[in-house]
Amino acid sequence: xxxxxxxxxxxxxxxxxxxxxxxxxxxxxxxxxxxxxxxxxxxxxxxxxxxxxxxxxxxxxxxxxxxxxxxxxxxxxxxxxxxxxxxxxxxxxxxxxxxxxxxxxxxxxxxxxxxxxxxxxxxxxxxxxxxxxxxxxxxxxxxxxxxxxxxxxxxxxxxxxxxxxxxxxxxxxxxxxxxxxxxxxxxxxxxxxxxxxxxxxxxxxxxxxxxxxxxxxxxxxxxxxxxxxxxxxxxxxxxxxxxxxxxxxxxxxxxxxxxxxxxxxxxxxxxxxxxxxxxxxxx
Amino acid sequence: xxxxxxxxxxxxxxxxxxxxxxxxxxxxxxxxxxxxxxxxxxxxxxxxxxxxxxxxxxxxxxxxxxxxxxxxxxxxxxxxxxxxxxxxxxxxxxxxxxxxxxxxxxxxxxxxxxxxxxxxxxxxxxxxxxxxxxxxxxxxxxxxxxxxxxxxxxxxxxxxxxxxxxxxxxxxxxxxxxxxxxxxxxxxxxxxxxxxxxxxxxxxxxxxxxxxxxxxxxxxxxxxxxxxxxxxxxxxxxxxxxxxxxxxxxxxxxxxxxxxx
Numbered sequence: 001x002x003x004x005x006x007x008x009x010x011x012x013x014x015x016x017x018x019x020x021x022x023x024x025x026x027x028x029x030x031x032x033x034x035x036x037x038x039x040x041x042x043x044x045x046x047x048x049x050x051x052x053x054x055x056x057x058x059x060x061x062x063x064x065x066x067x068x069x070x071x072x073x074x075x076x077x078x079x080x081x082x083x084x085x086x087x088x089x090x091x092x093x094x095x096x097x098x099x100x101x102x103x104x105x106x107x108x109x110x111x112x113x114x115x116x117x118x119x120x121x122x123x124x125x126x127x128x129x130x131x132x133x134x135x136x137x138x139x140x141x142x143x144x145x146x147x148x149x150x151x152x153x154x155x156x157x158x159x160x161x162x163x164x165x166x167x168x169x170x171x172x173x174x175x176x177x178x179x180x181x182x183x184x185x186x187x188x189x190x191x192x193x194x195x196x197x198x199x200x201x202x203x204x205x206x207x208x209x210x211x212x213x214x215x216x217x218x219x220x221x222x223x224x225x226x227x228x229x230x231x232x233x234x235x236x237x238x239x240x241x242x243x244x245x246x247x248x249x250x251x252x253x254x255x256x257x258x259x260x261x262x263x264x265x266x267x268x269x270x271x272x273x274x275x276x277x278x279x280x281x282x283x
Numbered sequence: 284x285x286x287x288x289x290x291x292x293x294x295x296x297x298x299x300x301x302x303x304x305x306x307x308x309x310x311x312x313x314x315x316x317x318x319x320x321x322x323x324x325x326x327x328x329x330x331x332x333x334x335x336x337x338x339x340x341x342x343x344x345x346x347x348x349x350x351x352x353x354x355x356x357x358x359x360x361x362x363x364x365x366x367x368x369x370x371x372x373x374x375x376x377x378x379x380x381x382x383x384x385x386x387x388x389x390x391x392x393x394x395x396x397x398x399x400x401x402x403x404x405x406x407x408x409x410x411x412x413x414x415x416x417x418x419x420x421x422x423x424x425x426x427x428x429x430x431x432x433x434x435x436x437x438x439x440x441x442x443x444x445x446x447x448x449x450x451x452x453x454x455x456x457x458x459x460x461x462x463x464x465x466x467x468x469x470x471x472x473x474x475x476x477x478x479x480x481x482x483x484x485x486x487x488x489x490x491x492x493x494x495x496x497x498x499x500x501x502x503x504x505x506x507x508x509x510x511x512x513x514x515x516x517x518x519x520x521x522x523x524x525x526x527x528x529x530x531x532x533x534x535x536x537x538x539x540x541x542x543x544x
Contacts, residue, residue, distance in 0.1 A: 103414070
């Protein structure tokens with residue numbers, strides 16, 4: 001049944017408790033046939049924090065996001081997301097949890113037969129009974145947030161790669177999720193466009209208070225997101241500047257290697273690590 | 284050597300059974316999705332147009348020329364027995380009981396089944412289906428249910444259209460080439476039909492429409508491997524749907540003959 005608003009899906013209890021874990025992986029294992037993807041992976045993501053997953057291609061980074069969303073199921077271990085144990089839920093129950101999450105896919109995964117506006121407002125148009133003019137206002141608001149307000153009636157094929165990723169971010173944030181997952185959001189983009197995507201991630205985290213999980217192998221983007229903060233200026237503008245100590249503590253890096261977590265810590269810990277693999281990865 | 288052959292056969296059988304299991308599961312989920320909420324009515328209307336109106340031209344052409352060629356061919360054969368006036372009877376019996384439903388279904392398998400497999404396959408490989416799930420939408424309810432219902436509804440309607448134009452094509456040939464009087468032709472058409480035949484011609488397309496679209500959706504949603512995979516899925520959908528149409532037609536005909544006659 002369609003709900004009057006997304007709140008009718010039920011607010012996960014942990015969202016109202018500050019700094020409670022929004023995501024919790026406990027000894028999660030997953031293998032595809034003989035290939036082990038994840039082995040005893042344990043970590044948590046606190047409300048309002050950023051978790052950044054690094055690792056070589058095929059290390060299982062994107063798999064972690066799919067496990068969080070319930071698109072995949074682990075072979076063993078438990079996964080809690082927004083106060084719900086998602087690894088045992090059926091598809092219908094997962095839909096309720098997913099309404100409080102957003103995901104930005106690697107290539108955007110925009111619906112190519114819909115306009116930009118229809119893509120961004122998809123969840124509100126299709127899954128709620130919100131008045132159309134209200135949805136339209138929200139779509140214009142989020143498209144303005146990512147600087148694409150004038151492209152609302154265009155088709156995704158008319159946009160550049162960077163614009164498509166920003167539309168994907170706008171779509172993921174339109175329903176005001178508490179948790180946003182980014183799967184390689186800057187891969188294949190030029191450095192300048194990547195910076196605009198990074199800025200959107202920072203703005204969402206700091207101004208909309210969205211917990212973020214970022215999967216990437218772009219070190220520059222990972223460190224930029226971890227070490228910068230966004231603030232609203234008195235004139236209404238948004239400033240992105242190097243983060244203070246408090247903010248730096250809210251960004252954690254996780255390095256995956258050989259199906260296991262090889263490192264977990266802050267940007268500073270990662271930079272100062274003497275582990276040969278990490279040194280080589282960072283070089 | 285024998286061991287490796289044996290394991291290959293076992294793998295093939297297992298993979299075939301898995302496909303059947305997944306197909307049955309999708310059909311079950313579709314049936315559940317059709318009778319419970321949320322229901323995406325505007326998608327159903329869109330698919331009725333795509334499958335119904337979009338297939339009208341090909342069905343009209345197929346039906347018309349099948350009726351016409353049937354009249355020409357059977358006219359020659361019937362001449363040998365001095366039975367040319369019965370050409371209408373032969374056309375109505377063939378078209379309405381068998382050729383109308385089967386040829387319409389085969390045309391839909393080529394046009395609709397392939398289109399659905401390609402569309403859903405592209406959505407899978409570009410992660411649009413995963414995006415749907417991430418946005419809280421069940422892809423079966425959003426993508427499969429409207430298409431299956433549209434196929435289920437439109438296949439019988441298109442079959443009736445094909446039958447009608449088939450009889451029309453037969454009439455034109457009968458009158459213009461075989462010199463059969465118009466009234467004789469139409470009387471013969473009516474004489475050749477029993478109510479059971481009409482039931483058979485109307486019931487079969489429901490099964491065939493369901494089969495074509497569910498196979499297209501099943502193959503499309505199981506697409507793997509980028510654009511090559513989409514191409515493979517499209518071919519597989521057409522081949523599987525066409526063969527299954529003929530097989531299901533046989534069994535449904537057998538069943539209906541037992542039940543109706």
